[in-house]
Amino acid sequence: MYDVAIIGSGVAGLSAALTLKQLNKNFIWFGSKKLSYKISNVEKVTNYPGLISVTGKEMQEVFLRQIREANIEITEKQVTGVYQMTGSYSILCGQEMFEAKSVIVCLGVESVKPIKGELEYLGSGVSYCATCDGMIYKNKEMTVFSSSKEFEEEIEFLSEIASKINFVPLYKDAKTDFRNTEVISGMPTEIKREGKKMYLVFKDKEIESDVIFMLKSAVSPAVLVPGIEVDNGHIKVDRACKTNMEGLFAAGDCTGRPYQYTKAVGEGNIAAHSAVSYLASLK
């Protein structure tokens, strides 16, 4: 069992990881080995103390070097659920289960709110994770909604196993030349199900398929962590980054504005210290 699980590899997660490493805790860090896709696309950051007028790419490079030199590993798995047990947490990644005494969630902020029916059918016709659930729908027709360029590798993967892809990109300059792929334009408003078929509903059309992948940069906290208290889309925390669930902390954009790197690293640091205090209280 891990002392702490950090979920999310934005700068809040990074800050928490550096502090837990320094405090010699046994932790697992879920996220992308590239850290955050968002950072690398930022043009210029001028108000981060210590990094003088850097591009997002330069910032990302420094951060990657820092975790390499600190010997910190990122576990590249998509967390699909965090469940409170007695005195610990179970973290589900597709079919795999991990256990930790405490959790720090750094989910970032949702740019795309769930549409009608999305949460209702999540796990039964709707999936957030291409690599987790893709193989279940091998040789079937898939509808893939994506909010960001970062998912194109996953869509590539799906296109290799699907009989057909209906691709709904919600961003500019999307790659569209995947195998067996039809590009659908427009913003979906609802997800419906009839028998075994799923329908992504637009103003002027309905797209039928066997599964709908909703690939989004951030997942709604309430979906990922059943029982967590949310206020206006943000996780409710106090000054120590404590949530309403004992031993579960939150940091970064998911706790609210300002959406700033400096604020996020500060909270990652606070959450790590709070987790360590919590661990000490268990003894």
Place this chain on the structure above:
Amino acid sequence: MYDVAIIGSGVAGLSAALTLKQLNKNFIWFGSKKLSYKISNVEKVTNYPGLISVTGKEMQEVFLRQIREANIEITEKQVTGVYQMTGSYSILCGQEMFEAKSVIVCLGVESVKPIKGELEYLGSGVSYCATCDGMIYKNKEMTVFSSSKEFEEEIEFLSEIASKINFVPLYKDAKTDFRNTEVISGMPTEIKREGKKMYLVFKDKEIESDVIFMLKSAVSPAVLVPGIEVDNGHIKVDRACKTNMEGLFAAGDCTGRPYQYTKAVGEGNIAAHSAVSYLASLK
């Protein structure tokens, strides 16, 4: 009148200044042109995101370069009082007065608590600021208590104008060869006054002089900002770094643990954003 006054040049103040500059606000920043004496003495920082295993000196150099390149000025004056007026704040530096619509206090954390009588006689026989009040006591006998090496330049200045200095250093390897200076060892417990004479009281002796300078790295928030709500020595703030006084924000070690650079820069950023929201609400 300034939009914002930042008081304190530790990393929380730095972070607030960088963000206010980016947001194009008209602000004044009080502190030391060297930023923080404390930082330069830190051996190694390994958990600050973006600066890989730096010494305090290296960190300080980066920060100094950053404010130089951002064209940010530090006003090297010691703030001796912050007073809430109607819709603005008056900031007193010795005899000089500044005005700002809002204030961010980044006072650091007090390592030395006030002793008995200290606050009572502050301004009438006790002073926190050698450069502000030194000349008032020219050719008189001065007792100078100092908590840190950083004040040796100020003591040098006092020794040039005093008839005699009774020097009470509370740190190791103190410079002691000032002009007309007697070194007193021990920890004072009380300050008394009899007529025009001040007495610094020790367990085994009382040192008589015309004035007592208490030179300490951080000043008690309640002394500097009359009316501010303090909890266990820390300024009480909410998640937006708001204090109980409208338009007055606090950030960094003065708001409580963890005493970490990463936490402090996060709060400096938050406080700057909160000040900007407050300014917008005034319109």
